Amino acid sequence: MSNATSTDLYEVTMAQSYLSEGMTRSATFSLFVRILPPDRGFLVCAGLDSVLDFLSAYRVDADDVDVFASVLGRQPEDLAPLLGLEFRGEVRAVPEGHIEPPRVEITAPLPQAQLVETYVLNQLNHQTSVASKCARCVLAADGHPVVDFSLRRTHGIEAGHQAARLGAMVGFAGTSNVAAAHSEGLTAVGTMAHSYIEAFGTEEDAFRAFARSHPGPVTFLVDTYDTVRGVATAARVLRDLGLGPGCAIRLDSGDLGALAVQARTILDAADLWETRIVASGGLDEFAVDSLVRSEAPIDTYAVGTRIGVCADAPYLDSAYKLVEYDSRPVMKLSSAKVTAPGRKQVFRRPGYADLIALVDEQPPPDGVPLLESVMREGQRVSERAELDTARRRFMTDLAALPPGARTIRAPAAPKAELSGHLSSLVVDVRRYIEKNLMGDAHGAV
Amino acid sequence: MSNATSTDLYEVTMAQSYLSEGMTRSATFSLFVRILPPDRGFLVCAGLDSVLDFLSAYRVDADDVDVFASVLGRQPEDLAPLLGLEFRGEVRAVPEGHIEPPRVEITAPLPQAQLVETYVLNQLNHQTSVASKCARCVLAADGHPVVDFSLRRTHGIEAGHQAARLGAMVGFAGTSNVAAAHSEGLTAVGTMAHSYIEAFGTEEDAFRAFARSHPGPVTFLVDTYDTVRGVATAARVLRDLGLGPGCAIRLDSGDLGALAVQARTILDAADLWETRIVASGGLDEFAVDSLVRSEAPIDTYAVGTRIGVCADAPYLDSAYKLVEYDSRPVMKLSSAKVTAPGRKQVFRRPGYADLIALVDEQPPPDGVPLLESVMREGQRVSERAELDTARRRFMTDLAALPPGARTIRAPAAPKAELSGHLSSLVVDVRRYIEKNLMGDAHGAV
Numbered sequence: 006m007s008n009a010t011s012t013d014l015y016e017v018t019m020a021q022s023y024l025s026e027g028m029t030r031s032a033t034f035s036l037f038v039r040i041l042p043p044d045r046g047f048l049v050c051a052g053l054d055s056v057l058d059f060l061s062a063y064r065v066d067a068d069d070v071d072v073f074a075s076v077l078g079r080q081p082e083d084l085a086p087l088l089g090l091e092f093r094g095e096v097r098a099v100p101e102g103h104i105e106p107p108r109v110e111i112t113a114p115l116p117q118a119q120l121v122e123t124y125v126l127n128q129l130n131h132q133t134s135v136a137s138k139c140a141r142c143v144l145a146a147d148g149h150p151v152v153d154f155s156l157r158r159t160h161g162i163e164a165g166h167q168a169a170r171l172g173a174m175v176g177f178a179g180t181s182n183v184a185a186a187h188s189e190g191l192t193a194v195g196t197m198a199h200s201y202i203e204a205f206g207t208e209e210d211a212f213r214a215f216a217r218s219h220p221g222p223v224t225f226l227v228d229t230y231d232t233v234r235g236v237a238t239a240a241r242v243l244r245d246l247g248l249g250p251g252c253a254i255r256l257d258s259g260d261l262g263a264l265a266v267q268a269r270t271i272l273d274a275a276d277l278w279e280t281r282i283v284a285s286g287g288l289d290e291f292a293v294d295s296l297v298r299s300e301a302p303i304d305t306y307a308v309g310t311r312i313g314v315c316a317d318a319p320y321l322d323s324a325y326k327l328v329e330y331d332s333r334p335v336m337k338l339s340s341a342k343v344t345a346p347g348r349k350q351v352f353r354r355p356g357y358a359d360l361i362a363l364v365d366e367q368p369p370p371d372g373v374p375l376l377e378s379v380m381r382e383g384q385r386v387s388e389r390a391e392l393d394t395a396r397r398r399f400m401t402d403l404a405a406l407p408p409g410a411r412t413i414r415a416p417a418a419p420k421a422e423l424s425g426h427l428s429s430l431v432v433d434v435r436r437y438i439e440k441n442l443m444g445d446a447h448g449a450v
Numbered sequence: 451m452s453n454a455t456s457t458d459l460y461e462v463t464m465a466q467s468y469l470s471e472g473m474t475r476s477a478t479f480s481l482f483v484r485i486l487p488p489d490r491g492f493l494v495c496a497g498l499d500s501v502l503d504f505l506s507a508y509r510v511d512a513d514d515v516d517v518f519a520s521v522l523g524r525q526p527e528d529l530a531p532l533l534g535l536e537f538r539g540e541v542r543a544v545p546e547g548h549i550e551p552p553r554v555e556i557t558a559p560l561p562q563a564q565l566v567e568t569y570v571l572n573q574l575n576h577q578t579s580v581a582s583k584c585a586r587c588v589l590a591a592d593g594h595p596v597v598d599f600s601l602r603r604t605h606g607i608e609a610g611h612q613a614a615r616l617g618a619m620v621g622f623a624g625t626s627n628v629a630a631a632h633s634e635g636l637t638a639v640g641t642m643a644h645s646y647i648e649a650f651g652t653e654e655d656a657f658r659a660f661a662r663s664h665p666g667p668v669t670f671l672v673d674t675y676d677t678v679r680g681v682a683t684a685a686r687v688l689r690d691l692g693l694g695p696g697c698a699i700r701l702d703s704g705d706l707g708a709l710a711v712q713a714r715t716i717l718d719a720a721d722l723w724e725t726r727i728v729a730s731g732g733l734d735e736f737a738v739d740s741l742v743r744s745e746a747p748i749d750t751y752a753v754g755t756r757i758g759v760c761a762d763a764p765y766l767d768s769a770y771k772l773v774e775y776d777s778r779p780v781m782k783l784s785s786a787k788v789t790a791p792g793r794k795q796v797f798r799r800p801g802y803a804d805l806i807a808l809v810d811e812q813p814p815p816d817g818v819p820l821l822e823s824v825m826r827e828g829q830r831v832s833e834r835a836e837l838d839t840a841r842r843r844f845m846t847d848l849a850a851l852p853p854g855a856r857t858i859r860a861p862a863a864p865k866a867e868l869s870g871h872l873s874s875l876v877v878d879v880r881r882y883i884e885k886n887l888m889g890d891a892h893g894a895v
Contacts, residue, residue, distance in 0.1 A: 157572050
């Protein structure tokens with residue numbers, strides 16, 4: 006099987022019907038986010054690289070057709086028109102790392118553009134959610150390093166890998182995830198769990214053994230039995246061994262702010278000024294923000310569970326909607342879910358007062374166009390982007406983000422406007438649909 | 451690379467240290483859930499089969515050692531003691547499908563038992579969360595079929611596959627996920643999206659084309675432009691084509707309860723008594739419960755986003771703790787995170803008044819032991835379990851679950867008790883640790 010079976014069934018039934026009806030003209034689908042989740046002043050675009058990988062490799066092979074036939078209870082011959090379909094279309098999108106709700110426009114023959122929907126939504130939705138949550142942690146930490154400890158609670162290993170990569174995209178300093186660190190070139194972090202202390206019996210034995218096994222800077226976990234005593238023991242061992250610079254102690258439970266103050270006092274009293282304090286345990290951007298504002302002497306924040314699953318907003322209200330078929334703009338009118346028709350461009354203007362316009366408006370609106378052509382005829386326009394490139398986009402956009410959008414609590418997201426041309430088209434298409442395309446409820450049957 | 455790099459770095463640093471210290475005696479780690487998430491009266495154990503697959507295949511090969519060395523900035527020779535490690539230990543666990551907070555006890559030489567922590571937590575945590583959410587949907591639907599539409603919003607494709615499988619484990623009637631339906635032997639469901647209607651122009655043209663392409667029962671999506679008119683159009687087409695039994699209309703927006711009443715009226719007026727009504731669009735167990743209680747004439751509930759990501763509780767407060775090393779019971783004392791020492795068994799007693807006891811208590815407590823030996827010397831005790839086996843366990847347990855735990859809103863989870871022996875051991879081990887293992891905060895440095 007290729008990746009073509011990673012799909013909702015209805016993409017297949019629709020594609021089959023399009024093919025049997027001869028409806029293979031060019032279609033444009035637009036992926037966009039209807040509304041930001043609560044407590045989000047911005048979103049960081051992510052997932053596009055995974056989507057381009059998927060589209061580059063997309064091909065319905067004979068095994069896929071067998072699977073489609075099997076789940077539909079049909080014969081493979083019935084689904085033969087799907088065999089060999091590849092994605093040879095165009096993709097225009099806001100590249101990864103930009104601070105902007107994701108927007109991807111895919112143009113291809115209708116069956117192909119439809120078939121890829123599920124995967125495209127899945128990746129953009131999940132990766133944008135997590136990248137945006139990670140970015141808020143970086144803002145909350147206000148210059149302190151943030152590291153990713155999420156792998157044990159993400160929704161599978163694949164999701165854990167993405168969390169590590171997306172954290173790095175927005176400035177995380179490291180990850181506990183070995184495979185992700187290796188393949189994405191990230192700094193791997195992590196030293197010991199409570200079990201390590203327990204296996205040795207005394208904390209001191211454990212700390213000394215760890216330092217023996219791991220030459221170089223070490224981090225001692227100090228809260229297995231009693232945090233204050235654990236810090237004192239760690240300090241004694243660090244002093245005895247002549248360690249300190251580059252080393253750290255980790256607090257993983259209790260009142261992290263208060264314990265950090267006590268820990269700092271003990272470390273300083275032992276002249277361990279350069280020994281850092283790492284805090285972990287249920288942290289998210291709200292908790293980090295509170296600790297930073299209270300001036301807790303914490304040097305590094307390790308975030309995990311709540312970030313890796315994007316706990317307060319684990320999904321986006323995103324959609325992948327047909328906006329044009331065979332050069333005809335189309336839209337949906339369902340209550341509260343009206344979609345704007347036509348192919349679009351988003352123009353970044355000062356203060357993030359973005360304008361959503363039609364792609365070919367004349368004269369072109371002011372502002373910097375955010376959607377770029379990233380795939381043509383099924384080929385990437387440029388090489389697979391390095392993580393650094395996305396990180397630079399993020400940092401550049403972050404510098405210009407309005408303060409109200411950056412705040413952790415009750416942020417205000419910048420509002421985008423529709424252009425005059427696009428607003429007029431919405432009115433025109435609605436009028437056309439109401440006049441020509443809707444059924445008649447009266448005496449209809 | 452094998453699966454051994456799917457891990458937090460600290461498992462590797464600890465294992466390396468255990469090996470260099472000669473600490474390779476038998477350890478038992480216990481995976482358990484500290485507290486149920488809000489709005490959960492029960493959890494459904496899931497993820498164990500994935501864990502057993504992982505453990506069966508676990509092996510640190512030379513490529514893995516290279517990866518470990520690379521991310522640690524060490525030479526592969528430094529990590530040579532890890533090379534070739536396999537999992538040849540024992541696993542006792544509550545099997546998949548049981549209604550019980552997950553509990554897994556892994557016994558192996560300390561390094562191996564430590565190295566597998568991250569993956570074990572990842573799978574048990576995620577799969578139990580989603581299975582439990584799905585089970586609540588089944589309860590809310592009160593006998594109406596529930597189907598899974600979550601793939602487009604799960605945290606990656608792997609998570610989507612699990613959601614489909616776990617839904618089926620607790621009684622879902624189908625899934626939109628093609629690959630999962632095929633490999634897990636599930637019923638695949640789904641017909642058309644709004645884009646299909648829009649591509650044709652009129653709803654009637656779209657419905658007729660779909661019926662032409664897909665002989666057999668069809669489901670028409672009726673809310674693209676105006677739901678009531680859409681139902682009337684669907685009814686007319688179904689009548690004209692002599693369809694009806696096995697067919698359905700799908701409502702995907704608006705006030706689903708009110709629209710279902712109107713849709714039923716229109717369908718019945720057209721003598722389409724056997725045409726069913728499917729509802730979708732942002733549904734979870736709370737929304738399904740409200741619709742069922744209001745006696746909305748909805749036949750099938752399609753749940754997606756909120757279920758696939760387990761939106762209101764996307765993680766569990768689970769832990770993987772060392773409870774015994776070299777026959778010595780151990781525990782952690784950190785504030786609010788005390789762990790009970792020793793290897794355990796859980797006894798199911800009438801009314802779910804479970805007793806958590808030591809595994810070898812004499813005389814054995816009353817009740818049915820829930821932890822089974824599922825792996826010995828790294829080999830599964832029985833064949834890979836069929837999904838049907840887990841489903842039967844779930845259905846059996848569900849029949850005995852107290853009503854207070856089954857309710858959707860403000861459920862009351864049954865409370866488990868610790869046995870007298872286990873309570874005494876907690877006290878004894880705490881006393882031992884306080885006397886012998888903790889550092890001294892006074893004049894320590």
